[in-house]
Amino acid sequence: MPRTRSSKLIAALGLTAALVAAGCGAPSVGNKNASDQTSGVTINVVLAAEPPPKALLAEFTEETGITVNWTNLDWDSLQTKISAAAAANTYFADATNVDWSRVGQLGKLGWFTPMETFLDTAAMKDDVPQLASFTSDGHVVGIPYDASFMVTTVNRAMFEKAGIGEMPRTMDDYTDDLRRIKQAGVVEYPLNIPFAAAEGLSTYWYETTAAFGGTVLDAEGNPQFKEPGSAGFQAAQWMIGALKEGLVPPGNINVTDSQGQQTLMATGQVASTFSDYSGTVGTIYDVEGSSKVAGDVEYLPTPGVTGPAANLSNPDAVGIPKQAKYPDAAAKFIDWFASAETQAAFSGLDGPEKIYEAYPLPSHVSAVDRMVNADKLAGGAELVTMLEGSQPVFEGGAPTWYPKFSNAVYTSLHAAATGSMSVEQAVGTIAEAAEDLAGAA
Helix, strand or coil, rough: CCCCCCCCCHCCCCCHHHHHHHHCCCCCCCCCCCCCCCCCCCEEEEEECCCCCHHHHHHHHHHEEEEEEEEECCCCHHHHHHHHHHHHCCCCEEEEEEHHHHHHHHHHHHEEECCHHHCCCHHHHHHHHHHHEEEECEEECCCCCCEEEEEEEECCCCCCHHHCCCCCEEEEHHHHHHHHHHHHCCCCEEEEECCCCCCHHHHHHHHHHHHHCCCCCCCCECCCCCCCCCCCHHHHHHHHHHHHHCCCHHHHHHHHHHHHHHHHCCCCCCCCEEECCCEEEEEHCEEEECEEEEECCCEEEEEEEECCCCCCCCEEECEEECCCCCCCHHHHHHHHHHHHHHHHCCCCCCCCCCCCCCCCCCHEEEHHHHHHCCCCCCCCHHHHHHHHHCCCCCCCCCCCHHHHHHHHHHHHHHHHHHHHCHHHHHHHHHHHHHHHHHHHH
C-alpha cells in the first residue's frame, strides 16, 4: 500500500531514540484492563491504508463476531501516534502498523506483544519469507500483510528502441545500456534516482549496495562501507556518478521516490528505476489513463556484479500494541487479514467485490502463485522468484537507532548530489554516524 516517509518522522521519533540511547524504554506492563473476549467486541485497527472491501470485513464479522473500526492515518502521523501512546502507556489501537525499519526499536522497547503468543509464526516462515524482517531477539513483532521489496523496473520499449534486445544482468551492462539509450536520443535522462533528502534515497542506496555484492551494516550494527573498495562505497559512487554523467535528470536532487514513479517512470521521462518497489507495474505503470507507458514497463532481475542480485525487503506488518484492549480479538483479525486466503481475495481471485484497491502484492508466496496461475499479476513470474529470495535490509534486523542512521544516509547522499560534499565525505559522515549510534546503543 502506498506510503511515504519523510524527515519529519525523525523529529517525531526523538523520544523513542532518546529512550533507547538511555537504555530505559517504557515499561512493558501491558494493559491491565485488557480482555480476552473474542466475540461481540469492536476492535480499533489503525493503518496507513484505506479499509478493505466491506464485503470481506462483513464476512470476518459474521464468522468471528468481531466488529472492526478502521482508521486510515498517513504513515508519518501514524508512527508519531504509536510512539507517543506507547511511551505514555496509553491505549491507541488494538492492531496497528509495524514498519520494517522500526522493528529494532519496537522489539527492544517491548511496545508490542510478540505475535508468537497468539499465532503459530514458525509455521508461516516458508510461505512468508519477509517474516524475518519483523523478528527481533527471537520474537515476531508483527505479521506482514503485504509484500514490498526493492526491484528494478525498465521501460523495455525504450531499451529496444536503442537497439538493446537482451536485458542487462550485470551492473556494467546495465550502466552501458543506459548510456546507449541516452546516446541514441531515446530519452535525455534514462535513469531515475530520487535524490531528495528522504527515506527513499536511503533505501535506494541499500539496494544498490546489495547489487555491488555487500551489506550496509553487520549484525552488530557496524558499518561495512567505509573502505573505497567496499560495496556501499561503490554504490554511492555509482549513484552520484550517474547524476554527474547526465544519466539522471538534474532536477532529481529534489525528487522523492513516489514522485519519481508518478512523474518520471509513469510518464516516459526515464527508462529505468534501479531501486523501485514491487507491485508498481500493476498499480502505477500499467494503469490506463494515468500512465503513458502502459504495457511498456516490466521488472528486471536486479543487476549485480556478475549476475542478478538479491532484492531487499521493506514491507509493512500489523501487530498488537501492549496497551491493546482486546489483544485476542486483534490476533484473530491479524490471522485473517494477513492470511493467504484473504490476500488472494484482496488480489481479485474471489470476485471483483472483494478486490482491495491499490493492494500491491501478497506476503504469502502461495497467494502470489495463485495470482500468477490466474494471470492476475503483471510480471508475476519474476515477482515470485524475487519474493522467495528477498532478504532483510540489515543482517541483524533494523537497529534501534535506524531513524537517525537513515537521516545521516539521505542527508549526506543528498549533499553529495548537490555538490556540497564529495562522495568520500558523504560516506565518511554516514559511517561516523553509524559508529556513534552503535556505540551509544
